Amino acid sequence: MTKRTLTSVVLLLGAAFLLGAGTNHFRSPSLPLFKAMPTLFPGEISLDGAFLHYRRKDAVFWDVRTPEAYREAHLPGALGPNEVPSEGRMTIVYCSGRLCPKATEKAEDLRELGYQDVWVLPDGIQGWHGAGHLLQSGDE
Amino acid sequence: MIALRLFLGLVFVVSSWTKIRYPRIFAEALLAYQVLPESLVTVVAVTLPWLELLAGLAMLFGYRYRGSAVVLGGLSLLFALVLSSAVWKGLDISCGCFVGVEWMKVKWWHIVANLVFFGLAGAVFFRGPGRWALEKSPAPNSHTPHP
Numbered sequence: 001m002t003k004r005t006l007t008s009v010v011l012l013l014g015a016a017f018l019l020g021a022g023t024n025h026f027r028s029p030s031l032p033l034f035k036a037m038p039t040l041f042p043g044e045i046s047l048d049g050a051f052l053h054y055r056r057k058d059a060v061f062w063d064v065r066t067p068e069a070y071r072e073a074h075l076p077g078a079l080g081p082n083e084v085p086s087e088g089r090m091t092i093v094y095c096s097g098r099l100c101p102k103a104t105e106k107a108e109d110l111r112e113l114g115y116q117d118v119w120v121l122p123d124g125i126q127g128w129h130g131a132g133h134l135l136q137s138g139d140e
Numbered sequence: 141m142i143a144l145r146l147f148l149g150l151v152f153v154v155s156s157w158t159k160i161r162y163p164r165i166f167a168e169a170l171l172a173y174q175v176l177p178e179s180l181v182t183v184v185a186v187t188l189p190w191l192e193l194l195a196g197l198a199m200l201f202g203y204r205y206r207g208s209a210v211v212l213g214g215l216s217l218l219f220a221l222v223l224s225s226a227v228w229k230g231l232d233i234s235c236g237c238f239v240g241v242e243w244m245k246v247k248w249w250h251i252v253a254n255l256v257f258f259g260l261a262g263a264v265f266f267r268g269p270g271r272w273a274l275e276k277s278p279a280p281n282s283h284t285p286h287p
Contacts, residue, residue, distance in 0.1 A: 008207020016191035024186045036178035098168040
């Protein structure tokens with residue numbers, strides 16, 4: 001391998017690290033580098049926490065997956081993707097699971113609209129189902 | 141050669157984009173592979189997508205093509221190894237190749253695809269970038285003969 005090739009590789013690696021660490025620094029929330037990733041970030045709620053609010057019936061759950069996925073199964077009483085939660089109540093937004101960015105995006109949209117009490121359930125419907133909690137199917 | 145170079149560059153640029161946008165989701169996908177220490181997952185999750193983007197762009201434009209071929213070839217080989225370990229362990233996980241595309245589970249053909257990318261990077265490295273590149277491949281026998 002020539003010196004120029006090696007220089008290119010080192011430059012690419014260095015630039016990628018600087019850009020990655022730099023953009024991460026200005027991102028909210030940023031990922032903690034060289035540390036284990038937290039299970040929950042600010043604005044997120046645990047499965048246990050969400051279940052507690054489900055039992056108390058003091059929160060609205062909003063399923064933001066596709067209408068087909070919603071029809072197949074959703075958290076009991078959850079709003080569908082084509083509905084919009086009303087302001088003033090605690091809203092818990094979820095999608096399929098930890099690899100789905102949609103819930104975070106929709107929660108951000110609600111916060112920008114002025115909703116105060118908005119939370120994301122990062123474990124999503126997969127986590128809910130995996131924990132043995134009930135699901136519901138159909139349009140309501 | 142130009143088609144191979146553009147294809148390889150484009151694959152990595154496209155796949156980097158959602159990973160840059162959603163580093164946390166990409167970190168979750170990396171965690172699922174169970175190959176990295178947890179303390180390294182986040183730094184890899186924020187760095188690797190930029191490496192894919194920069195090397196992919198360098199490949200697309202044919203600039204420092206040998207360096208970008210080494211990086212993209214190395215990444216492809218690394219991905220093939222990590223995917224193989226997931227298939228070997230029988231993990232039913234999303235491949236994380238394109239963040240947000242959860243249905244794309246780890247399958248053996250992902251390993252084959254990455255080996256093909258490795259081959260493409262090797263071809264660009266040894267045969268040059270082809271036409272429409274910012275950097276030309278050195279002409280054969282262009283070295284200065286020793287007196």
